[in-house]
Amino acid sequence: MRSYADTHCDTVVKLYCDGQRLRKNAKQIDLERLSVYGTGIQVFALWLQPWYYEKAFARTMQYLRFYQAELAANQDKICPAFTYADIEKNKQNNKISAILSLEGGEAIESDLERISFFYEQGVRMLSLTWNHGNALADGVLAPQKGGLTPLGKRAVQNMEKMGMILDVSHLSDAGFYEVAHLMQKPFIASHSNARAICDHPRNLTDAQLQIMREIGGYVGLNFYPPFVAQKESVGTEDLLRQLLYLLDKAGEDAVGFGTDFDGIDKMPYDMRGVEDMTIFLERLEKELGPTLLQKVCEENFLRVTKKIWKDT
Ligand SMILES: [Zn+2]
Numbered sequence: 191m192r193s194y195a196d197t198h199c200d201t202v203v204k205l206y207c208d209g210q211r212l213r214k215n216a217k218q219i220d221l222e223r224l225s226v227y228g229t230g231i232q233v234f235a236l237w238l239q240p241w242y243y244e245k246a247f248a249r250t251m252q253y254l255r256f257y258q259a260e261l262a263a264n265q266d267k268i269c270p271a272f273t274y275a276d277i278e279k280n281k282q283n284n285k286i287s288a289i290l291s292l293e294g295g296e297a298i299e300s301d302l303e304r305i306s307f308f309y310e311q312g313v314r315m316l317s318l319t320w321n322h323g324n325a326l327a328d329g330v331l332a333p334q335k336g337g338l339t340p341l342g343k344r345a346v347q348n349m350e351k352m353g354m355i356l357d358v359s360h361l362s363d364a365g366f367y368e369v370a371h372l373m374q375k376p377f378i379a380s381h382s383n384a385r386a387i388c389d390h391p392r393n394l395t396d397a398q399l400q401i402m403r404e405i406g407g408y409v410g411l412n413f414y415p416p417f418v419a420q421k422e423s424v425g426t427e428d429l430l431r432q433l434l435y436l437l438d439k440a441g442e443d444a445v446g447f448g449t450d451f452d453g454i455d456k457m458p459y460d461m462r463g464v465e466d467m468t469i470f471l472e473r474l475e476k477e478l479g480p481t482l483l484q485k486v487c488e489e490n491f492l493r494v495t496k497k498i499w500k501d502t
Pocket residue numbers: 293359360381453
């Protein structure tokens with residue numbers, strides 16, 4: 191089966207909290223099911239439940255050490271990627287590439303040095319916020335709907351210098367535009383859809399998708415039904431409608447997948463988990479043709495990593 195990049199899943203935190211393992215589990219992603227797709231790319235987010243914000247750094251480190259231990263235990267199937275060359279090497283060695291991200295800047299506890307620390311620990315993508323406001327910026331549900339704080343602006347500049355991907359999924363609209371103004375390099379929305387199709391603050395407006403097109407950014411299609419369509423029953427046909435709209439507005443070079451698997455309590459009615467990506471991929475093959483499908487599956491995200499990450 192065709193390999194693909196998925197720029198967001200919450201599998202690590204889900205497994206840690208439920209005492210399950212990465213190789214085989216009853217959640218939406220495990221390595222046995224993921225490896226059917228060959229040498230794909232899976233971004234694993236470390237998301238912090240709000241009740242851990244008081245000890246955000248320590249709790250995030252527990253998730254990070256669990257992630258590292260799970261990768262170490264499964265080297266026959268998956269290897270970390272810190273550079274573009276690592277992804278190429280992993281493909282040659284017939285391995286899935288694992289990329290580590292932080293979902294929400296709470297983990298740094300207002301200390302910008304910790305962004306460098308997490309980079310050294312292998313983190314290559316970070317979103318300033320989850321849904322709430324924090325020391326760096328306001329998330330989409332923060333009542334004051336503010337943008338970036340002075341500390342958040344410095345964090346963005348530091349990330350750009352160190353070659354860490356900035357993820358604006360969950361960031362407020364005001365924050366989005368400030369990031370667009372501050373950054374020279376592209377940024378991404380790892381798991382967000384189009385608001386014109388499904389009016390939810392977690393989704394991007396047409397104007398934001400246009401900016402993604404102009405900066406050479408990337409938008410990962412989110413599979414969570416309430417972000418896909420405003421109706422009772424959401425299936426892969428609705429995912430397709432979102433994807434086609436994103437391709438139209440952000441462009442064929444700026445769209446991929448950001449499934450949100452293991453972060454979502456509901457799936458499209460005709461999918462159970464990663465094992466059913468095949469249903470969607472087969473549908474896309476017919477709809478998009480092989481060249482565009484290859485862009486959506488991997489090339490668009492690879493282009494962004496090449497542009498943003500350091501070579502070594
Ligand atoms: Zn999320």
